[in-house]
Amino acid sequence: QSVLTQPPSVSAAPGQKVTISCSGSSSNIGNNYVSWYQQLPGTAPKLLIYDNNKRPSGIPDRFSGSKSGTSATLGITGLQTGDEADYYCGTWDSSLSAGGVFGGGTKLTVL
Amino acid sequence: QVQLQESGPGLVKPSETLSLTCAVSGYSISSGYYWGWIRQPPGKGLEWIGSIYHSGSTYYNPSLKSRVTISVDTSKNQFSLKLSSVTAADTAVYYCARAVVFDYWGQGTLVTVSS
Numbered sequence: 001q002s003v004l005t006q007p008p009s010v011s012a013a014p015g016q017k018v019t020i021s022c023s024g025s026s027s028n029i030g031n032n033y034v035s036w037y038q039q040l041p042g043t044a045p046k047l048l049i050y051d052n053n054k055r056p057s058g059i060p061d062r063f064s065g066s067k068s069g070t071s072a073t074l075g076i077t078g079l080q081t082g083d084e085a086d087y088y089c090g091t092w093d094s095s096l097s098a099g100g101v102f103g104g105g106t107k108l109t110v111l
Numbered sequence: 112q113v114q115l116q117e118s119g120p121g122l123v124k125p126s127e128t129l130s131l132t133c134a135v136s137g138y139s140i141s142s143g144y145y146w147g148w149i150r151q152p153p154g155k156g157l158e159w160i161g162s163i164y165h166s167g168s169t170y171y172n173p174s175l176k177s178r179v180t181i182s183v184d185t186s187k188n189q190f191s192l193k194l195s196s197v198t199a200a201d202t203a204v205y206y207c208a209r210a211v212v213f214d215y216w217g218q219g220t221l222v223t224v225s226s
Contacts, residue, residue, distance in 0.1 A: 002156060035212050037157075044206055044216040045149075045157065056214060088157055092211065097173040100147070100159030100210075 003028060004089055004103035011109040016079050020106045022072040022089030028101055032092040034072040036065055039086045039105075048087075049074060076108070084110050113137040115207050115217035123201075123224050129194040133207030133217060134187075140165050141185045145210035148181060148192045150203040151219075158203075162210045163190055197224045 005023040012018040022034065034052050037045035047056050049065035052072065064075040072089055089103040119131035133146070140146060147162035161171040163181045171179050175194070183190040194201060204219040 033212075037213070044219050045213070046216070047212065047214045050212040050214070090157070090159075090213070099170055099172050100149075100162065102157040102159065105156040 002104040003093060003101040004091070006087075006089060006103035006106045008104070009107045009109065011111055012079055013111050014079050014081060017075065017077045018079060018108065019076075020074045020087050020089075020108070022074070022103050024070050024072075024091065024101075026070055027095040028070075028091050028093040029067065029072055030070040031094055034065065034067055035090045036063075036072075036074045037088045037090065038083075039088065041085070045088060079110050081110050084108055113209060113215040115209070115215055117205060117207050117217045117220040119220065119222070121221060121223060123197055123222060124226050125198055125224055126196055129192070129197050129201060129205075129222055129224070131192045131205055131207075131220065131222070132189055133191070134189045135209075136188070138209075139185075140183060140188050140190065145170075146183065146190045147208050147210035147213065149206045149208060149213065150201075151206070152200075152203040160192065160194075160205075199224050 036049040038048050039045040052067040053065045062077045086105045088105050093101045114136045116134045123129045145162040148160040161181045163169045178195045180193040202224045206219045207217045209215040
């Protein structure tokens, strides 16, 4: 059971938009920055979004992030077949059991 | 360009200690940042193991804390993971990455715990 909750799967057609949610609590998302990672099959995760809504160099603006309260959302517009991957949210948890935490991951299928 | 490369045995016997090293190139660990280990059991999600600063200060996953040691060798520009008393549940792909935001990752190394 992951500390952060993500939907197991989402799907959409090429060219469409999809959002992936990440729900946490005041000890993690509520008081810390959120990052998002893309993991293509058989590869290491790749940073997509950091500090809630910032994109590293080279990440297209089709990818966006937002945060409200204890939830965060990853948005992907203009879906491409190459976007089929697992997506993970991550943040720091400042509770007594402090440490890095990830969501369980969301499998994106581009139909 | 920052690059990380994990190395270590791909097979460890139950009850023994798993040892991995992450060699960093393109950036001096002494310059800053935390450096972390993350693992992913086959077919499952990511689990943060722990992170270390170049000064040696560490944070560990509370569920693994009693078995984990992460150390840093700035002279070799690398950091290491030791996980003791392993069981089959520790079988996973182990990644090293630059933290706190994991912006650079190694390719990962599969470690299987089996007799």
